[in-house]
Amino acid sequence: MEVLPTLIFIAVQLILLFLHPLQPAMSRPHNNFTDLESLLAFKASVADPHGLLATNWTANASFCSWNDVRCSHRRQRVVALKLADFSLGGSISPHIANLSFLSRLDLSNTTLTGPIPGAIGRLPRLALFNLSCNSLSGPIPLSIFNMSSLVKVSLGMNNLSGSLPSDTDHPFMLPRLQFMSLSKNHLTGSITPNFARCSQLLVLGLSYNNFGGSIPPELGNVTGLNILALGANQLSGTIPASIGKLSKLNVLDLGANYLQGAIPEELGNLLDVQYLGLAENSLTGSIPMALSNASKIHTLFLYVNNLTGSIPATLGVSWPRLEFLSIHTNQLTGRLDFINSLSNCRKLQYLGLSENKISDFLPDSLGNLSTSLNHLVLYRNYIKGRIPSTIGNLSGLISLGLWQNELTGEIPSEFSRLQGLQGLFLNRNRLRGYIPPELGLMTGLNALYLEENALSGTIPHSLGNIGGLQSLSLAANGLFSSIPDSLWSLSGLIELNLSGNALDGSLPRQMDNLKFFDKLDLSKNRFSGDISRVLGNLQMITYLDLSNNSFDGEIPSSLDRLVISIGYMNLSYNRISGTIPKSFTNLGKLYSLDLSFNKLQGPIPEGGVFSNSSIVSLEGNPALCGALKLGFSHCPPPSNSKSNLHLLKYILPPIVLVVLLLSCFCTRLIFRRWGKKLKLPSEDASLNTIRVVSYRELVRATNNFSEANLVGRGSFSSVFKAYLDDGLTTAVKVLNSENLSALRSFDAEYCILSKIRHRNLVRIISMCSNLDFKALVLQFMPNGSLE
Ligand SMILES: *[C@@H]1O[C@H](CO)[C@@H](O)[C@H](O)[C@H]1NC(C)=O
Ligand SMILES: *[C@@H]1O[C@H](CO)[C@@H](O)[C@H](O)[C@H]1NC(C)=O
Ligand SMILES: *[C@@H]1O[C@H](CO)[C@@H](O)[C@H](O)[C@H]1NC(C)=O
Ligand SMILES: *[C@@H]1O[C@H](CO)[C@@H](O)[C@H](O)[C@H]1NC(C)=O
Ligand SMILES: *[C@@H]1O[C@H](CO)[C@@H](O)[C@H](O)[C@H]1NC(C)=O
Ligand SMILES: *[C@@H]1O[C@H](CO)[C@@H](O)[C@H](O)[C@H]1NC(C)=O
Ligand SMILES: *[C@@H]1O[C@H](CO)[C@@H](O)[C@H](O)[C@H]1NC(C)=O
Ligand SMILES: *[C@@H]1O[C@H](CO)[C@@H](O)[C@H](O)[C@H]1NC(C)=O
Ligand SMILES: *[C@@H]1O[C@H](CO)[C@@H](O)[C@H](O)[C@H]1NC(C)=O
Ligand SMILES: *[C@@H]1O[C@H](CO)[C@@H](O)[C@H](O)[C@H]1NC(C)=O
Ligand SMILES: *[C@@H]1O[C@H](CO)[C@@H](O)[C@H](O)[C@H]1NC(C)=O
Ligand SMILES: *[C@@H]1O[C@H](CO)[C@@H](O)[C@H](O)[C@H]1NC(C)=O
Numbered sequence: 001m002e003v004l005p006t007l008i009f010i011a012v013q014l015i016l017l018f019l020h021p022l023q024p025a026m027s028r029p030h031n032n033f034t035d036l037e038s039l040l041a042f043k044a045s046v047a048d049p050h051g052l053l054a055t056n057w058t059a060n061a062s063f064c065s066w067n068d069v070r071c072s073h074r075r076q077r078v079v080a081l082k083l084a085d086f087s088l089g090g091s092i093s094p095h096i097a098n099l100s101f102l103s104r105l106d107l108s109n110t111t112l113t114g115p116i117p118g119a120i121g122r123l124p125r126l127a128l129f130n131l132s133c134n135s136l137s138g139p140i141p142l143s144i145f146n147m148s149s150l151v152k153v154s155l156g157m158n159n160l161s162g163s164l165p166s167d168t169d170h171p172f173m174l175p176r177l178q179f180m181s182l183s184k185n186h187l188t189g190s191i192t193p194n195f196a197r198c199s200q201l202l203v204l205g206l207s208y209n210n211f212g213g214s215i216p217p218e219l220g221n222v223t224g225l226n227i228l229a230l231g232a233n234q235l236s237g238t239i240p241a242s243i244g245k246l247s248k249l250n251v252l253d254l255g256a257n258y259l260q261g262a263i264p265e266e267l268g269n270l271l272d273v274q275y276l277g278l279a280e281n282s283l284t285g286s287i288p289m290a291l292s293n294a295s296k297i298h299t300l301f302l303y304v305n306n307l308t309g310s311i312p313a314t315l316g317v318s319w320p321r322l323e324f325l326s327i328h329t330n331q332l333t334g335r336l337d338f339i340n341s342l343s344n345c346r347k348l349q350y351l352g353l354s355e356n357k358i359s360d361f362l363p364d365s366l367g368n369l370s371t372s373l374n375h376l377v378l379y380r381n382y383i384k385g386r387i388p389s390t391i392g393n394l395s396g397l398i399s400l401g402l403w404q405n406e407l408t409g410e411i412p413s414e415f416s417r418l419q420g421l422q423g424l425f426l427n428r429n430r431l432r433g434y435i436p437p438e439l440g441l442m443t444g445l446n447a448l449y450l451e452e453n454a455l456s457g458t459i460p461h462s463l464g465n466i467g468g469l470q471s472l473s474l475a476a477n478g479l480f481s482s483i484p485d486s487l488w489s490l491s492g493l494i495e496l497n498l499s500g501n502a503l504d505g506s507l508p509r510q511m512d513n514l515k516f517f518d519k520l521d522l523s524k525n526r527f528s529g530d531i532s533r534v535l536g537n538l539q540m541i542t543y544l545d546l547s548n549n550s551f552d553g554e555i556p557s558s559l560d561r562l563v564i565s566i567g568y569m570n571l572s573y574n575r576i577s578g579t580i581p582k583s584f585t586n587l588g589k590l591y592s593l594d595l596s597f598n599k600l601q602g603p604i605p606e607g608g609v610f611s612n613s614s615i616v617s618l619e620g621n622p623a624l625c626g627a628l629k630l631g632f633s634h635c636p637p638p639s640n641s642k643s644n645l646h647l648l649k650y651i652l653p654p655i656v657l658v659v660l661l662l663s664c665f666c667t668r669l670i671f672r673r674w675g676k677k678l679k680l681p682s683e684d685a686s687l688n689t690i691r692v693v694s695y696r697e698l699v700r701a702t703n704n705f706s707e708a709n710l711v712g713r714g715s716f717s718s719v720f721k722a723y724l725d726d727g728l729t730t731a732v733k734v735l736n737s738e739n740l741s742a743l744r745s746f747d748a749e750y751c752i753l754s755k756i757r758h759r760n761l762v763r764i765i766s767m768c769s770n771l772d773f774k775a776l777v778l779q780f781m782p783n784g785s786l787e
Contacts, residue, residue, distance in 0.1 A: 032063075032075070032076050032077055034098050034099075034100070035063065035077055035078045035098075035099055035101075036059070036063050037095065037098070038078075038093075038095040038096055038097075038098040038099050039057065039063050039066070039069065039078065039099075040057075040059075041093045041095035041096075042081075042092070042093045042095060042096050043057050044093065045090055045091050045092065045093035045095075046088040046089060046090035046091070046092075046110075046112070047088065047089030047090035048088055048089065048090070049087060049089055050086075050087055052067070052086050052087075052088070053067075053088075062076070063078070064076055064078075068081065068082050068083045069081060070082070070104075072101060075101070077099075077100075077101035078099045078101060078102055079101050079102060079103050079104070079125075080102070080103065080104035080105075080106075081096075081099070081102065081104070081105050081106070081107070082104065082106040083106065083107055083110055084106050084107065084108045084109055084110065084130070085108070085109045085110070086110050087110065087111050088107075088110040088111060088112060089110075089111045089112070089113070090112065090113070090114075091112060091113055091114030091115070092107070092112060092114065092115075092116065092117055092131075092136075093117070094117035094118075094119040094120075096117065096119075096120065097117060097119030097120050097121075097122045097123055099123065100122075100123065100124060100125070101125060102123050102125060102126055103125045103126060103127045103128070103149070104126075104127060104128040105120075105123075105126060105128065105129055105130065105131075106128065106130040107130065107131050107134070108130045108131060108132045108133050108134070108154065109132070109133035109134070110134060111134060111135065112131070112134040112135065112136055113134070113135045113136065113137065114136065114137065114138075115136065115137065115138035115139075115141075116131065116136055116138065116140060116141055116144075116155070116160075117141070118141035118142070118143050118144075119143075120141065120143070120144060121141055121142075121143020121144050121146065121147055122143070123147070123149075124149060125149050126147060126149050126150060127149050127150060127151040127152070127176075128151060128152045129144075129150060129152065129153045129154070129155075130152070130153075130154040131154070131155050131158065132154040132155060132156045132157050132158070132181065133156070133157045133158075134157075134158050135158060135159050136155075136158040136159060136160060137158070137159040137160065137161065138160065138161065138162070139160065139161060139162030139163075140155060140160055140162065140164070140182070140187075142165055142170055145164075145165050145170070145172035145173075145174060145194075146172055146173055146174075147174065148173065148174070148175055148176065149176065150174055150176060150177050151176050151177065151178050151179070152177075152178060152179040152180075153177065153179065153180045153181070153182075154179070154180075154181045155181070155182050155185070156181040156182060156183040156184050156185070156205065157183070157184040157185075158184075158185050159185065159186065160182070160185040160186065160187060161185070161186045161187065161188065162187065162188070162189075163187065163188050163189025163190070164187065164189060164190075164191070164192045164194070165192060165194065166189075166190075166192055166194075167192050167193045167194045171194060171197075172192075172194050172197070173197060174197075174198045175197075175198070175199070175200070176200055177198040177200060177201055178200050178201060178202045178203070179201075179202060179203045180195075180198070180201065180203065180204050180205070181203065181204075181205035181206075182205065182206050182209065183205045183206060183207040183208050183209065183229065184207070184208040184209070185208075185209050186209065186210055187206070187209040187210065187211060188209075188210045188211065188212065189211065189212070189213070190211065190212060190213030190214070190216075191206060191211050191213065191215065191216055191219075191230065191235070192216070193216035193217075193218035193219070195216075195218075195219060195222065196216065196218035196219060196221045196222055198222060199222065199224070200224065201222045201224065201225055202224055202225060202226045202227070203225075203226060203227040204219075204222075204225065204227065204228050204229070204230075205227065205229040206229065206230050206233065207229045207230060207231040207232050207233065207253060208231070208232045208233075208699070209232075209233050210233060210234055211230070211233040211234065211235060212233070212234045212235065212236065213235065213236070213237070214235065214236060214237030214238070214240075215230065215235055215237065215239065215240055215243070215254070215259075216240070217240035217241075217242045218242075219240070219242070219243065219246075220240060220241075220242025220243055220244070220245040220246060221242075221245070222246070223245060223246060223247065223248065224248055225246045225248060225249055226248055226249065226250050226251070227249070227250060227251040228243070228246065228249060228251065228252050228253070229251060229253040230253065230254050230257070231253040231254060231255040231256050231257070231277060232255070232256040232257070232699075233256075233257055234257065234258060235254070235257040235258065235259060236257070236258040236259065236260065237259065237260065237261075238259065238260055238261035238262075238264075239254060239259055239261065239263065239264055239267075239278070239283075240264070241264040241265075241266045242266075243264070243266070243267065243270075244264060244265075244266025244267050244268070244269045244270065245266075245269070246270065247269060247270065247271065247272065248272055249270050249272060249273050250272055250273060250274045250275070250296075251273070251274065251275040252267075252270065252273055252275070252276050252277065252278075253275065253277040254277065254278050254281070255277040255278060255279040255280050255281070255301060256279070256280040256281070257280075257281050258281065258282060259278070259281040259282065259283060260281070260282050260283065260284065261283065261284065261285070262283065262284060262285030262286075262288075263278060263283055263285065263287065263288055263291075263302075263307075264288070265288045265290050266290075267288065267290070267291065268288055268289075268290020268291050268292075268293050268294070269290070269293075270294055271293060271294060271295065271296070272294075272296055273294050273296065273297055274296050274297060274298045274299070274321070275297075275298060275299045276291075276294070276297060276299070276300050276301070277299070277301040278301065278302055278305070279301040279302055279303045279304055279305070279326070280303070280304045280305075281304075281305050282305060282306055283302075283305040283306065283307060284305075284306045284307065284308065285307065285308065285309070286307065286308060286309030286310070287302065287307060287309070287311060287312060287315070287327070287332075288312075289312040289314060291312075291315065292312060292314045292315055292316070292317060292318060292319070293318065294319070295318045295319065295320070295321075296321055297319050297321065297322055298321050298322065298323050298324070299322075299323060299324040299325075300322070300324070300325050300326070300327075301324070301326050302326070302327045302330065303326045303327055303328045303329050303330070303352065304328070304329045304330075305329075305330050306330060306331055307327070307330040307331060307332055308330075308331045308332065308333065309332065309333065309334065310332065310333055310334020310335055311327065311332060311334065311335075311336075311338045311353075312338060313335070313337045313338050313340075313341060314338070314341055315338045315341055315342070316338060316341040316342035316343075316344055316345050317341045317344055318344070319342075319344065319345050320344065320345065320346065320347070321345075321347060322342075322345040322347065322348055323347050323348060323349045323350070324349060324350045325342075325345075325348065325350065325351050325352070326350065326351075326352035327352065327353055327356070328352040328353060328354040328355050328356070328377065329354070329355040329356070330355075330356050331356065331357055332353070332356040332357060332358055333356070333357045333358060333359065334358065334360070335358075335360045336358060336360040336361070336362065336363055336383070337360075337363065339362075339363050339365055339366055339369070340363065340365045340368070342369060343365055343368035343369055343370075345369075345370060346370045346372070347370060347372055348369060348370040348372065348373050349370075349372055349373060349374050349375070350373075350374060350375045350377075351369070351373060351375070351376050351377065352375070352377040353377065353378050353381065354377045354378055354379040354380050354381070354401060355379070355380040355381070356380075356381050357381065357382060358378075358381040358382065358383060359381070359382035359383070359384065359406075360383060360384070361383075361384060361385035361386075362383060362385060362386075362387060362388050362407075363388070364388045364390050365390075366388050366390055366391060366394075367388060367389075367390020367391060367392070367393035367394065368390070368393070369394060370396070371393070371394065371395050371396045372396050373394055373396050373397060374396055374397065374398040374399070375397075375398060375399050375401075376394065376397060376399075376400050376401070377399070377401045378401060378402050378405065379401040379402060379403045379404050379405065379425065380403075380404045380405075381404075381405050382405065382406055383402070383405040383406065383407060384405070384406040384407065384408065385407065385408060385409070386407070386408060386409035386410075386412075387402065387407055387409065387411065387412055387426075387431075388412070389412040389414045390414075391412065391414060391415070391418075392412065392414030392415065392416075392417040392418065393417075394418065395417065395418065395419070395420065396420065397418050397420065397421050398420060398421065398422050398423070399421070399422060399423035399424075399425075400418075400421060400423070400424050400425065401423070401425045402425060402426050402429070403425040403426060403427040403428050403429070403449065404427070404428040404429070405428075405429050406429065406430060407426070407429040407430060407431055408429070408430045408431065408432065409431065409432065409433075410431065410432060410433035410434070410436075411426065411431055411433070411435065411436055411439070411450075411455075412436075413436040413438040413439075415436070415438065415439060415442060416436075416438035416439065416440075416441040416442055418442060419441075419442065419443065419444055420444050421442055421444055421445060422444055422445060422446045422447065423445075423446060423447040423449075424442070424445060424447070424448050424449065425447070425449045426449065426450050426453070427449040427450060427451045427452050427453070427473065428451070428452040428453075429452075429453050430453065430454055431450070431453040431454065431455060432453070432454045432455065432456070433455065433456065433457075434455070434456065434457035434458075434460075435450065435455055435457065435459065435460055435463075435474070435479075436460070437460040437461070437462045438462075439460065439462070439463065439466075440460060440461075440462025440463050440464070440465045440466060441462070441465070442466060443465065443466055443467065443468070444468065445466045445468065445469055446468055446469065446470045446471065447469075447470060447471040447472075448463075448466075448469065448471070448472050448473070449471070449473045450473065450474050450477065451473040451474060451475035451476050451477065451497060452475065452476045452477075453476075453477055454477065454478060455474070455477040455478065455479060456477070456478040456479065456480075457479065457480075458479065458480065458481040458484075459474065459479055459481075459483060459484055459487070459498075459503075460484070461484040461486050462486075463484070463486065463487060464484060464485075464486020464487050464489055464490060465486070466490070467490070467491075467492065468492055469490050469492060469493055470492050470493060470494050470495065471493075471494070471495040471496075472487075472493060472495070472496050472497070473495070473496075473497040473498075474497070474498055474501065475497045475498060475499040475500050475501070475521065476499065476500040476501075477500070477501055478501065478502065479498070479501040479502065479503060480501065480502040480503060480504070481503065481504070481505075482503065482504060482505030483498065483503060483505065483507070485508055485510075488507075488508060488510060488511045488512075488513055488514075489513065490513055491512070491513050491516070492513075492516075493513055493516075493517070494516050494517055494518040494519070494540075495517070495518055495519040495520075496517065496519070496520050496521070496522075497519070497520075497521040498521065498522050498525065499521045499522065499523040499524050499525070499545065500523070500524040500525075501524075501525055502525065502526060503522075503525040503526065503527065504525065504526035504527060504528070505527065505528070505529075506527065506528050506529025506530075506533075507527065507529055507533055507534055509533065511533070511534070511537050512537070514534065514537035514538055514539075515537060515538070515539045515540065516539070516540055517538060517540065517541050518540060518541060518542055518543070519541065519542060519543040519544075520534075520538070520541060520543070520544050520545070520546075521543070521544075521545040522545070522546050522549065523545040523546060523547040523548050523549070523570065524547070524548040524549075525548070525549055526549065526550060527546075527549040527550065527551060528549070528550040528551060528552070529551060529552070529553075530551070530552060530553035531546065531551040531552065531553045531554070531555065531571065531574065531576050532553050532554060532555070532556045533553075534546065534551075535555060535556055536556050538566075540565060541565065541566055542565050542566060542567050542568070542589075543566075543567060543568045544566060544568065544569045544570070544571075545568070545569075545570040546570065546571050546574065547570040547571060547572040547573050547574070547594065548572070548573040548574075549573070549574055550574065550575060551571070551574040551575065551576060552574070552575040552576065552577065553576065553577070553578075554576065554577055554578030554579075555571075555576060555578060555580065555581055556581070557581040557582075557583065565589055566587055566589060566590055567589050567590060567591050567592070568590075568591065568592045569590065569592070569593050569594070570592070570593075570594040571594065571595050571598065572594045572595060572596040572597050572598070572617065572620075573596070573597045573598075574597075574598050575598065575599055576595070576598040576599060576600060577598070577599040577600065577601070578600065578601070578602075579600065579601060579602035579603070580595065580600055580602070580604060580605055580618075580624070581605070582605045584605055584608060584609060584610070585605050585606070585607045585608030585609065585610065586608065587608065587609065588608075590608070590609045590615070591615055592615050592616075593609050593615060593616045593617070594616075594617040595616075595617070595618055595621065596617045596618055596619045596620045596621065597619070597620030597621070598620070598621055599621065599623070600618070600621040600623065600624055601621070601623030601624060602623070602624065602625070602635075603624075603625055603626040603635045604618065604624050604625065604626040604627035604630065604632060606626070606627070610627055610630070611629070613629055613630050616630065618630060618632070619631075697724065698722060698732055701722035701723050701724050701730075701732070702720040702721070702722045702732055705720055706720075709721045709722065719732070720732045
């Protein structure tokens, strides 16, 4: 049976040999034997590891009955070949170009490698040409650009390089072309104005390549265009005003390029535009008022540019479908009165204006914004005045970022109505008064940041009712009295910062939740009591600051129960006595240890942190000895003589003690003053932000989800190590990684970065999601398992 195909093949060859001398090369008889030969040649050049073709594409039946081969009825010629989503492997045989009746060729997602055969340009009837989602390399053959039959071309998500034919050397004609996607390749050169000759073109997707040069104004002649996606390239120059002629445009994505100049007024003529992405460029000038007329707009991304002026007050008046508006990281000034207009956007989910220079009062009409608003992000501006109590109407809020503004007045108790709020960031403002006990009713809260305000009074007991609270920062306020016991019953709390208040009292014996703390900062308060109570309970901590308090007692000798994960530990300026346990040398992740100005004594352990004077500070403990490198003196040699021992035991200590106490007291006075001026390592600001991060940033951060960044792959997700633009190293967990390649080329992608954490201790920095792509950005744990 197996010899049959071979026989047919030989027969075909013989016939061809026979015919060849009689026929000029160009007019060979392309009959169904040619089709058979071509299909067999195609079969031979793919790897077909699962034998998908081996058992079916056999010559004992007409090739018209083969899987995924479609023939014309009358002539029994191959008209379509659709093998999408098969794991074929191997390369594409040039013989495929002999299927002269072929009109649809779909080999998308079939793990093909190698070049695209230039011979394909000979196929006179090819209309649909889809090789997307493979690993094809090399240039796109020139011949393809002169195929008058082509309607849809999809070569996206490959490894194609080279440039497009230039308009002068190789003008091309694709008169019937409607769809062209070359996105996610490594194409270079400029975007040829040749596309302007494709008068039927509806979709042009060139995003995620390395195209340079400027956007050809001629594109404005392709007036039927629905989608123009040129994002994530290296395009420079200005946005041509002629783009405004593309009145049928639904999607315009020019984001993540190097575009300069102003946003042309003419874009206001794009009345059908739904997605307008100009983010991550260097655009200047103001936001054109004319954009207000784009009444179908769903997403407007202008973030990370250098836009100036004020936001037009009419923006949003006629934008009933708006869901995402992000203008963060620009130079915008002026008023917030456009918020009145935005109340017409009843579907608004995301409003991001952070990192601008807006200096205005929050209008009461803030409360008129849509109840579907999930994220309101206004941090790092100069917004002043009170937080309007109408904010309690925004019942859909998940995160509210108002930090680093100039807000005054009290925290409105109406916040308690925001039952779905997970992150409340009011830190770094000038808020006064008490922390309203009503905040305890916000039972959905994960993160509450009120630090660096002028709040006073006590910490409300009710905060202990927020069962899901994971991060609480009340640092640098004027809070006093003791920590309510209820806080120590919050089993999910993993970050607590109460530094820089006037809190006092000793910590209770029951602090079970301390075991799970990641970060604890109680520095610069008046806490007292036995330090071993705190230290004995910690297990997973990475950052501990108890400095500048009145803790006493000894450091427990068994630090091994404590956290091998600790990186930063500051116990300075307390009254801690006893010796430094040897187990400190086992804390391999410790990058900063400050035990200075306590009452520690005895030999300093050798090795570990103590061998690096730049990360350890022990001064102000005059009874310590050893570690000459750190400036301490030799420890008295252990003596054998009984008399010496007696001397040491009974005579020396009182003398030393008196001397020590005196010197300690003096230095303490001096250094306490000086120490106050020292800046403690500031809160990791990057963790403290809520912002939109683009899918592109994740692509950059993971080096295009490269294998090199792959940390682990499970059945439902893959985890990549990612270096975000702000320097943060994170882990990105991509759910359903197969869908990665299913991304639409123009990707109206958005990710909401917010500080949300997960109960099981892996810190979730962000959740990122769009139609095709779901990812979590997690705290990176170098050796840890993320599952
Ligand atoms: C065709 O031949 C192959 C073996 O070469 C055999 O497995 C298959 O069943 C045959 N198919 C038909 C329809 O006869
Ligand atoms: C190939 O598969 C199709 C559909 O599964 C079937 O109809 C056809 O007979 C098969 N051909 C051969 C040669 O096995
Ligand atoms: C080739 O075409 C002839 C008719 O022109 C038909 O009889 C024959 O079955 C076809 N062969 C195949 C493999 O389709
Ligand atoms: C690619 O094919 C595989 C099966 O081989 C499938 O699971 C995956 O969903 C396909 N990807 C796309 C983008 O269609
Ligand atoms: C089929 O294609 C190959 C490669 O392009 C070519 O060498 C061969 O001559 C073609 N055969 C026919 C019959 O056209
Ligand atoms: C090409 O194939 C991909 C993957 O199967 C599919 O998503 C896309 O819609 C196809 N393109 C065209 C133009 O048919
Ligand atoms: C992509 O193509 C380049 C050469 O153009 C090659 O070095 C590289 O290995 C290819 N990458 C993949 C994933 O095929
Ligand atoms: C397309 O055909 C024209 C006319 O034959 C030729 O001048 C041009 O160079 C061809 N373009 C490409 C890209 O091959
Ligand atoms: C195409 O656009 C350019 C620049 O926008 C213009 O100068 C030219 O006349 C247009 N060509 C056609 C055929 O409309
Ligand atoms: C905005 O302008 C400043 C100063 O000219 C420059 O440093 C910065 O990179 C620009 N930002 C963008 C996004 O272009
Ligand atoms: C919006 O459209 C109306 C009517 O088409 C026009 O009169 C008005 O000038 C446009 N507004 C702006 C700001 O361009
Ligand atoms: C918006 O809010 C203001 C102040 O809260 C109120 O007076 C006004 O009626 C509201 N407007 C709309 C359209 O809801």
